[in-house]
Amino acid sequence: MAEKLFDFEINHPLTAERRETMDRFIAANAGRLGRPVSHRWDDAGNVLRVASDPVEWVFTFYPDRLEVFGTAPFWIKMLFTEKLRAVAHQTIRDMLAEAGLIDAPDPGKK
Numbered sequence: 694m695a696e697k698l699f700d701f702e703i704n705h706p707l708t709a710e711r712r713e714t715m716d717r718f719i720a721a722n723a724g725r726l727g728r729p730v731s732h733r734w735d736d737a738g739n740v741l742r743v744a745s746d747p748v749e750w751v752f753t754f755y756p757d758r759l760e761v762f763g764t765a766p767f768w769i770k771m772l773f774t775e776k777l778r779a780v781a782h783q784t785i786r787d788m789l790a791e792a793g794l795i796d797a798p799d800p801g802k803k
Contacts, residue, residue: 695751696770699761699782703794707754712738714792719743722784752785759794761785 705711712734723730732743741752748765765773790797 695762695764697760698750698763698778699759699785701759701761701785701789701795703754703757703759703789704796705794706756707739707794709738711792711794712741715741715788718788718791722788759789 716732719730719732726745728745730743730745732741734741739754741754743750743752748763748769751762751764753760753762786795789795
């Protein structure tokens, strides 16, 4: 069963160019997992599925927000600590910022 992991507000619409940027981001960062990663968009281009067996992430884009769900076996969920959750959250934010869906944080602000 899928579990909702994150909600993000997005400031700019999802476009074909932004999807391509996210594709490149995923390809460039896939090696961080140390295992094969696959991803695909649905026909409408609003749902992105990212999989690295036995985990699947589903990113559903709406005009003003993104919902992120995940499915994984129980033993994987037990390893998803708050620290790993924070890393995943930041990585998704980085992807969204690089794609221009959210405004990049001002480095001078805390």
